Amino acid sequence: MAWDFSTDPEFQEQLDWMRDLVKREVWPIETVFEELGEEGFRRAIKPLQDQVKARGLWAAHLPPELGGQGFGQVKLGLMHEILGTSPYAPAVFGNAAPDSGNSEILALAGSPDQKERYLHPLLAGDLRSAFSMTEPETAGSDPTLLQTRAVKDGDHWVINGHKWFSTNGSVADFLIVMAVSDPDARPHQRASMFIVDADTPGVNIVRDIATMEHPAEHFGRYGGHAEIVYENVRIPADALLGGEGEGFLIAQHRLGPGRIHHCMRWLGVSKRAFDMLCERALSRYAFGSQLSDKQTIQNWIADSAAQMQAARLMTLHAAWRMDNEGAAAARTDISLIKFFGANVLFDVVDRALQIHGALGYSTDLPLEAMYRYARAARLYDGADEVHRQSVARQILRGYEAHDVPSEHVPTRREDARARFAELLAAVSAND
Known part of the structure; x- marks a missing residue:
C-alpha cells in the first residue's frame, strides 16, 4: 500500500487562495455581523461568493453535473479545515449547514422534479x-x-x-x-x-x-x-x-461525509485557538517571566499540538478510506474521529481561553464563542458515548471469548518453564 501525505500543487494553490480569502475577507465580518443583519450579511458576502464560483470551488461537495467539483472526502476535508476557522466561511463557499447536507440528500435521492423545484434554487441561494x-x-x-x-x-x-x-x-x-x-x-x-x-x-x-x-x-x-x-x-x-422506508439509509449517506467535515472544521477552530494560545504565551509577562517560560504553558502547547496532529491524521485517514473503500468500511473510523475530534477541540479552546484570563472570558475575543461551540460538538451527530459504544462493538467483533488468556501468554509457572526449556534447547541446537 502506497502512502502519500503530499497535496498536488494545483489543489494546494486552491487551498492557499482559500486560506487567504477567509482570513483577509471573512474574519473581519465576525466583528460586524450583528450590525449587518441577515440582508446586509448576504450583500457583504455576494462578491466573495462570486470569486469562489470563478475559482470553481462553489458547492464543491456536489457532483460536477450539479455545479460541484466531485471532490473526494480528502480534498473536501482539507477545504473544511480552512472553512472551520470562521462560522461564516461556509456560506461564502456554498456549503453552509444545513443546506449543504440537504443538497446532498436531494442530489442523492431526489427525483428530477424535486431537483428542479428544490435543489437548483437551493444551490442558487434562492431557497433555504x-x-x-x-x-x-x-x-x-x-x-x-x-x-x-x-x-x-x-x-x-x-x-x-x-x-x-x-x-x-x-x-x-x-x-x-x-x-x-x-x-x-x-x-x-x-x-x-x-x-x-x-x-x-x-x-x-x-x-x-x-x-x-x-x-x-x-x-x-x-x-x-x-x-x-x-x-x-x-x-x-x-x-x-427516495423510496418508502429508506429514511435511515439516506441519512447515513449524509452523516458519514458530514462527520468528516465537522471534524475538519473543528480542527480549523482548534488551530485558530492554538495560534491565540501561542501568541498570548509569548506576549504576556507574569511572576517574573513570560508565560511561555512556564512549564504548565509549555505542556499545554505540546499537548495541544500532539492532539491536533493526531485528530488531523485520523480524520484524513477516515476520509481516505471513504474515498477508496466506501462509507461502510470507514464506519468505525468515522465514529473514532467524531468523539476524539470533539474532545480535542474542547481541550485546545479551553487552554486558549484559560491563558487569556478575563480577556478570554469576555466577548472581546472569539474564544468564549468557540468554547460554547466546542461544548455542543460532543452532542452533534450523536453523543460521544454513542460513538464510543459503536467503536467498541465493532472492535470486539474481531475477537472471540476465551476462558483463559490468549495462547500466546503462559498461564502457569510450569508452562513458562517448559517454554523456556524449549527455547534453550533450540539455541543449543543452533550452536
Missing part, C-alpha cells in the same frame, strides 16, 4: 432549507425511536409529530422531515423522508430554542434551532424523498 428529525420526547442519538408519523391517505401523506432543533426551521422555505411511515417494519426501515413546504397548513413553528452557543434572542433575523409541531400536514405522494 431545514432538516427536521430530532424530537424532544425521544433520545436524539437513537432515531429508531422516532414518533412522528406519516400516514398514507389516497394520493397524499399526512404527517403528525413534534420536532425540535430543526436548524433554520423558522426561516426555511422547505423542510426535509423524517417520519415513521411503517411502524411494523424493521427498526431501520420504519422511517421515510419527506419534503414539506414551510407554508403548508399545519406546519406550526413554536419557537427558536436559545442555547449555550446562541443564548441571545436574535433568531427572528437569522434563524435558529426551531421547535415545530406538525399537525395534520397534508402533502402530495410525490413529496416522498
Whole structure:
C-alpha cells in the first residue's frame, strides 16, 4: 500500500487562495455581523461568493453535473479545515449547514422534479432549507425511536409529530422531515423522508430554542434551532424523498461525509485557538517571566499540538478510506474521529481561553464563542458515548471469548518453564 501525505500543487494553490480569502475577507465580518443583519450579511458576502464560483470551488461537495467539483472526502476535508476557522466561511463557499447536507440528500435521492423545484434554487441561494428529525420526547442519538408519523391517505401523506432543533426551521422555505411511515417494519426501515413546504397548513413553528452557543434572542433575523409541531400536514405522494422506508439509509449517506467535515472544521477552530494560545504565551509577562517560560504553558502547547496532529491524521485517514473503500468500511473510523475530534477541540479552546484570563472570558475575543461551540460538538451527530459504544462493538467483533488468556501468554509457572526449556534447547541446537 502506497502512502502519500503530499497535496498536488494545483489543489494546494486552491487551498492557499482559500486560506487567504477567509482570513483577509471573512474574519473581519465576525466583528460586524450583528450590525449587518441577515440582508446586509448576504450583500457583504455576494462578491466573495462570486470569486469562489470563478475559482470553481462553489458547492464543491456536489457532483460536477450539479455545479460541484466531485471532490473526494480528502480534498473536501482539507477545504473544511480552512472553512472551520470562521462560522461564516461556509456560506461564502456554498456549503453552509444545513443546506449543504440537504443538497446532498436531494442530489442523492431526489427525483428530477424535486431537483428542479428544490435543489437548483437551493444551490442558487434562492431557497433555504431545514432538516427536521430530532424530537424532544425521544433520545436524539437513537432515531429508531422516532414518533412522528406519516400516514398514507389516497394520493397524499399526512404527517403528525413534534420536532425540535430543526436548524433554520423558522426561516426555511422547505423542510426535509423524517417520519415513521411503517411502524411494523424493521427498526431501520420504519422511517421515510419527506419534503414539506414551510407554508403548508399545519406546519406550526413554536419557537427558536436559545442555547449555550446562541443564548441571545436574535433568531427572528437569522434563524435558529426551531421547535415545530406538525399537525395534520397534508402533502402530495410525490413529496416522498427516495423510496418508502429508506429514511435511515439516506441519512447515513449524509452523516458519514458530514462527520468528516465537522471534524475538519473543528480542527480549523482548534488551530485558530492554538495560534491565540501561542501568541498570548509569548506576549504576556507574569511572576517574573513570560508565560511561555512556564512549564504548565509549555505542556499545554505540546499537548495541544500532539492532539491536533493526531485528530488531523485520523480524520484524513477516515476520509481516505471513504474515498477508496466506501462509507461502510470507514464506519468505525468515522465514529473514532467524531468523539476524539470533539474532545480535542474542547481541550485546545479551553487552554486558549484559560491563558487569556478575563480577556478570554469576555466577548472581546472569539474564544468564549468557540468554547460554547466546542461544548455542543460532543452532542452533534450523536453523543460521544454513542460513538464510543459503536467503536467498541465493532472492535470486539474481531475477537472471540476465551476462558483463559490468549495462547500466546503462559498461564502457569510450569508452562513458562517448559517454554523456556524449549527455547534453550533450540539455541543449543543452533550452536
